[in-house]
Amino acid sequence: MISLDDMEDMCSLSRAEIAQVADHDHITTEAAVAEIERLMHEHGGPHRLEEMLCADIRAALHADDVPEARRLFALLRGFLAEHPEAVRGSR
Template identity: 70%
Template sequence: MITLDDMEDMCSLTREEIAAVAEHDHITEAAAVAEVERLMHEHGGPQKVQLKICEDIRAALHADDVAHAKALFAVLRGYMTAHPEAVRGSG
């Protein structure tokens, strides 16, 4: 049987990036793996993942949860480094 660890290992995103998408979409991490794999192969999909993380950073700041905003910002930096195609205006 395939486990969540197996799914995450086969995904093009890190576990932290998967968790950020799961948080944003209010879905399980297993469902987030499927979502991000779909998005990463869709035109404009990498930008959509970037937007999800940015929206959650904004929400954390509005909720005065600076620690969570910082953690998400670190995830965003790693994502943008690994996936430069996610820069808005590219593609």
């Protein structure tokens, strides 16, 4: 049987990014890993993950939660560094 640690290790994203997707979509970590892997292999999927992180940053800023916005911005920067195909306008 594959454990959650195995799933996270095989995922294209970091554990923090996986946790953020799970939180954003209100789903389990296991479901987030499956959703991430589907999106990472779908045309436009990485960009949709980038948009999700941007939406979370905006929500944190609108809630005046600057520390959360900073944490999310750091996640976004790391995600884009690892997955440049997610940048808007890239092909």
